[in-house]
Amino acid sequence: MSVLDDIVAGVREDLAVRQARTPLAEVRAQLADVDPARDPMPAFRAPGLSLIAEVKRRSPSKGALADIPDPAALATAYAAGGADAISVLTEERRFSGSLADLYAVRAAVPTPILRKDFIVTEYQLLEARAGGADLALLIVAALDDAALADLYATARGLGLTVLVEVHDEDEVERALAVGTELLGVNARNLKTLEVDPDAFGRLAALVPDGIVKVAESGIGGPSDAGRFAAQGADVALVGEALVKDGDPTSAVAAIRNAGGAR
Numbered sequence: 259m260s261v262l263d264d265i266v267a268g269v270r271e272d273l274a275v276r277q278a279r280t281p282l283a284e285v286r287a288q289l290a291d292v293d294p295a296r297d298p299m300p301a302f303r304a305p306g307l308s309l310i311a312e313v314k315r316r317s318p319s320k321g322a323l324a325d326i327p328d329p330a331a332l333a334t335a336y337a338a339g340g341a342d343a344i345s346v347l348t349e350e351r352r353f354s355g356s357l358a359d360l361y362a363v364r365a366a367v368p369t370p371i372l373r374k375d376f377i378v379t380e381y382q383l384l385e386a387r388a389g390g391a392d393l394a395l396l397i398v399a400a401l402d403d404a405a406l407a408d409l410y411a412t413a414r415g416l417g418l419t420v421l422v423e424v425h426d427e428d429e430v431e432r433a434l435a436v437g438t439e440l441l442g443v444n445a446r447n448l449k450t451l452e453v454d455p456d457a458f459g460r461l462a463a464l465v466p467d468g469i470v471k472v473a474e475s476g477i478g479g480p481s482d483a484g485r486f487a488a489q490g491a492d493v494a495l496v497g498e499a500l501v502k503d504g505d506p507t508s509a510v511a512a513i514r515n516a517g518g519a520r
């Protein structure tokens with residue numbers, strides 16, 4: 259079993275518990291009380307490098323990264339540095355995240371929020387929107403074509419912007435087939451955890467103009483971000499380097515500035 263399969267199996271078990279507690283119809287009813295989703299795309303399309311700053315406590319590849327006792331305070335620091343969106347990892351077993359983090363961050367900042375999780379069901383998309391998320395992640399490697407198309411359509415129907423994540427050439431083709439406008443190249447192979455720093459440059463060349471390209475994983479600071487911007491990244495998604503930095507506001511600003519004048 260690959261690392262990704264193992265994570266998804268755990269996600270499905272935790273999901274079954276939540277679904278037994280709160281049926282889908284109840285989550286759907288919660289949508290009536292939520293503000294409309296914010297649109298991050300104008301900021302992502304603006305000149306210069308945009309940044310999605312991630313709230314990430316631990317990971318399968320690196321173990322513990324940062325305690326983050328107050329995710330709202332971290333998100334507020336990211337927003338002060340000019341983060342264009344905030345990614346909240348909600349997976350519990352491997353990343354120590356939770357939906358409670360999503361709710362806390364939503365209450366703290368007006369910035370668009372990405373629910374970062376291993377989304378394999380409509381229920382998770384409803385949870386994301388009910389929790390105030392504006393974007394959701396779909397990982398191509400975790401979904402077959404039919405599920406990818408269904409979940410993409412459901413997410414868009416809920417008003418969510420969808421970050422469709424790929425790691426190889428075949429996945430780029432599958433992402434483009436669903437009509438995504440926001441495509442992330444994860445340098446990390448989620449099946450093996452190996453990071454390929456050349457993946458973004460290689461795969462971005464296959465993506466038509468007009469589609470917003472996100473460089474994800476392994477970005478250690480402004481110089482890595484500047485390199486990806488030079489290879490065509492519109493957006494950088496950064497977790498580890500920000501949660502480990504003692505001054506996340508300045509760290510966010512420095513990475514955004516790495517893409518040139520805005």
Ligand SMILES: O=C(O)c1ccccc1NCC(=O)[C@H](O)[C@H](O)COP(=O)(O)O
Binds near residue numbers: 495
């Ligand atoms: O980060 C991991 O080890 C990981 C392992 C398996 C599946 C997903 C994983 N990470 C999710 C991400 O995509 C990253 O959190 C995100 O791109 C930020 O990466 P980084 O800046 O390297 O923390």
